[in-house]
Amino acid sequence: MRSRMNVYFPPEMLKQIADLADRKGLSRSAIVEAAVVSFLSPDGSDRMEAAFTRRLDRLTRQVQRLERDVGISAETLALFIRFWLTITPPLPEDAQSSAQIKGRERFEGFVETLGRRLQRGQSFLREIPDDIEAKARSGEPED
Template structure:
């Protein structure tokens, strides 16, 4: 369905529409319709701004995930180091050489398992829920008193 609109235009603009009508072989209505469509549709800068906004939103979400993963990594390492230092007794000087050999074996095993997990696509972060509901009755970890 089409509706009729009567509009008053300056004489110079009307003559330009008539010239275009003759050159292109299209109707005045088609010319005015195309001009209105162009005027009413988002222009290049609006479309570009929308694309930038989407891209910035995506980058913001990626930065948030990286920040979360870094926080988990830091906390995991800190807990491991604290645990390891707490349970590892000092060595006798005589046992130092055998401990170094055993340590190298364990490290090689660790690197092998790590390589297998990385190749398989298994990720430690995937095992951690996004939102862990904290039990308020549970003791708070050291250093998390909000200070």
């Protein structure tokens, strides 16, 4: 059902509406209705802007996760190095050769373990929030 509405237009605009209606073979009401619908509907640029906004929001969240992960990685490495340097005593000259061999073996084991974890999709960084949450539930103090 349609409702009637009276609107007023300047004479030159009424002439443009009438000319367009004649050329298109439509009523003047149909022309005005199409114009109002177009005005009330989001246009292509509005839809594109909304799509870009959603994409930018998603990219922002991804960059924030990357920043967090890089920060955790850097802090983990720094703490490990400080701990390692603090507790590792210097080796006597005669033990350095065997220690270097053992170090290479351990490093190769580390690289193999890392490769297996990455192939399975396991990530230390994804485990951290779970560990923190478990500590919080248990009442255990965080370091």
